[in-house]
Amino acid sequence: MTADTHRLSACPGCTEPVEPADLYCGACGLHLSAAAAPLSDTPTVALQTRDDTPSAPPTAREAAGADTTDGFHLQPPAPPSPRAADPRSAAVDPAGADATPAGAGKACVACRAGRVDGDGYCENCGHAQPRERDHMELESGPVAAVSDRGLRHHRNEDAFALAQAALPDGTPVSVAVVCDGVSSATRPDEASAAASRTAADALTEALPRGVHPQTAMHEAIQAAARAVDALAGDPARPREHAPQENAPACTLVAALVADGLLVVGWVGDSRVYWVPDDRSAPARLTEDDSWAAQMVAAGLMSEAQAYADERAHAITGWLGADAYELDPHTASFKPDRPGVVVVCTDGLWNYAETAEQMAEVVPADAATRPLHSARVLVGHALDGGGHDNVTVAVVPFPGPAQGAGSG
Numbered sequence: 001m002t003a004d005t006h007r008l009s010a011c012p013g014c015t016e017p018v019e020p021a022d023l024y025c026g027a028c029g030l031h032l033s034a035a036a037a038p039l040s041d042t043p044t045v046a047l048q049t050r051d052d053t054p055s056a057p058p059t060a061r062e063a064a065g066a067d068t069t070d071g072f073h074l075q076p077p078a079p080p081s082p083r084a085a086d087p088r089s090a091a092v093d094p095a096g097a098d099a100t101p102a103g104a105g106k107a108c109v110a111c112r113a114g115r116v117d118g119d120g121y122c123e124n125c126g127h128a129q130p131r132e133r134d135h136m137e138l139e140s141g142p143v144a145a146v147s148d149r150g151l152r153h154h155r156n157e158d159a160f161a162l163a164q165a166a167l168p169d170g171t172p173v174s175v176a177v178v179c180d181g182v183s184s185a186t187r188p189d190e191a192s193a194a195a196s197r198t199a200a201d202a203l204t205e206a207l208p209r210g211v212h213p214q215t216a217m218h219e220a221i222q223a224a225a226r227a228v229d230a231l232a233g234d235p236a237r238p239r240e241h242a243p244q245e246n247a248p249a250c251t252l253v254a255a256l257v258a259d260g261l262l263v264v265g266w267v268g269d270s271r272v273y274w275v276p277d278d279r280s281a282p283a284r285l286t287e288d289d290s291w292a293a294q295m296v297a298a299g300l301m302s303e304a305q306a307y308a309d310e311r312a313h314a315i316t317g318w319l320g321a322d323a324y325e326l327d328p329h330t331a332s333f334k335p336d337r338p339g340v341v342v343v344c345t346d347g348l349w350n351y352a353e354t355a356e357q358m359a360e361v362v363p364a365d366a367a368t369r370p371l372h373s374a375r376v377l378v379g380h381a382l383d384g385g386g387h388d389n390v391t392v393a394v395v396p397f398p399g400p401a402q403g404a405g406s407g
Contacts, residue, residue, distance in 0.1 A: 131155065133189070137371065138162055143174045144371035145393035146378045150347060151386030157181030157250075158345050158391035159192035161200035165207045173213075173258040175203050176393035179224075180270050180345040182249040182318055191228045191248035195319055198227040199254055213256055214332045217265035221328035224252055225267075225319045232321035249320030253286060255341045255393075260400040262341060265330040267317045269293075271349050273358045274397075276339035277367060282359035285331065289317030307353070313346065338399035340366040340373070347390030348381045362394075370394040 108114045114124020121128055133156045134149040140162035149156040163175040179196045181188025202220035207213065232247035251268025262285075264272045269288040276282065287293055291314040292306035306312055317327065342348075342358060352358045361380045366373035373394045381390040 136160075137375070139371050140164055141172075141174060142370065142396045143176050143393060144374050145176060145178070145343075145391065146371070146374040147391035148378050148382065148386075148389065150389050151382060153389055155189060156389050157183060157188040157192060158347065158389040159189070159196045159250075160391050160393055161196040162393065163200040163204045165204040167207055167258060168210045171259045173203075173207055173256055174395055175200055175254070175256045176341075176343045176395050177203075177220075177224075177252065177254040178270055178343045178345060178391050178393055179253075179319075180251045180268065180347075180389070180391070182246070182251070182315070182320070185246040185249040185320060187231060187248045188250060190231055191250040191320065194227040194231060194248075195224040195250050195252050199224040199252060203254075203256060207256075207258075213258060213261060213263045214330050217254060217256065217263050217330045218328050220254065221252060221265050221267060221319075221330075222326065225323075225326050225328075228319040229321045247321035249318045249323065251289075251315065251318055251345075253343055253345075255343050255395055257341065257395055257397050260334055260398075262333045262335060262397060263330065264333075264341075265328055267319055267326070267328055269313065269315050270343075270345045273342040273344070273349075273355055274333070274335060274339060275342060275355075275359045275362045275366070276335065276337050278337065279359050280337075282355040284355045284358075285333065286329070288315075289329075290315050335397060335399055338367060339397050340370070341395040341397055342377070343393040343395065344377070345389065345391045347386075347388035348377055348392050350388065351381045351384035352377075366394055367396040370396060 106116055108116055108122035108125060108127050108129070111122060111125040111127065114122040114127075116129050117123050120131070133147075135156075136145075136147045138145055138160075141164045143162050143164075145160045145162055147156060147158050147160055158181065159179050161175075161177045163177075165173040165175060167173060177196045177199045179192035181192040185191065199220040202223040203216055206216040206219060211219070228248055228250060251266075251270045253264070253266040253268070253270035253272055255262065255264045255272050262274070264285050266272070266286045267289060269290045270286075271288070272285040274283045274285055287297075290312065292301075292303075292309065292312035294316060295301040295306040295309075296303050301309070317324065319326070340362065342362060349358070352361050361377060363369065363373045363376050371394075374392050377392045377394075378390050381388075
């Protein structure tokens, strides 16, 4: 493979995104080592400017059917394009999905003659196979989430985890955790997967023991941080490009709903929005750990000015071995009416930034159709350009008949 192949971000033949290690284009089969000069691709970074400028226009996705297995819908690969699945119809369980291409040991999606090796490439034609993590959907009790690679990135570095638990008295608890991998770090997809799973597991273990939900949230974020830190010391997993790269890193945002109580926790710039059923007074419940948020808090810029700046999305807080001192944020609320909680990465809120804008795009029946609503919200981001990975969880909040406030 030539050095130029390592710098390609899109196929010169069909403009489909490609990975640095690809020998052939996953869409048209072009031999990338003989390709023309590559286009540049600047990843999302911590403490630097986020650059989501597309390297090439994306190809359109083709709709395809879905099979059902044990409550999950798994989109089978269909030639000719590994991006054939419509993001609103395919689904896999994120707990078992990682960066490994789907169908190892099965027939190649391109030539249908060769077998797929353990690295995810066809042994006959060298075609890279699609990965299950490119699009994920899951329902857990009343909660649902959808994650998609987006239209400009070569892989999905977001992850989520959903869970159901119970308080000591049997009161049910719904949990949603969403993580966004930091693209400038090594193995950001592993970081987000480890953090989301660990936080959800920590919450479902602590809540039945009687740990206060807000305390449990704080401890869950700390546990997630330790899980991401541990990835930096994994000798079995080499750095992706160079040893001087940053350690694995991600942001985290989580929400739990239990008996009229809503608890949120976060580190980074992923967000939680509150959208009441009657759409009265929607609110953003988190504050970004970002350059823009710091400028606004210091009174140096208006919010509009700060978020228009090219440095707006440079994050100042994240989970990872090279992060600043961990400072998990938590807050608790008692909404006085029913609604839904939207937990999302900036891949969504970039296209619905204010609480009012988010309330406009959340379907009216979100509380009763959370998976449909999560699909609609992901679709809104893709229709807006899909510049980033996009992940959203929708958590219905039944709401008490009276009482409101925050703790």
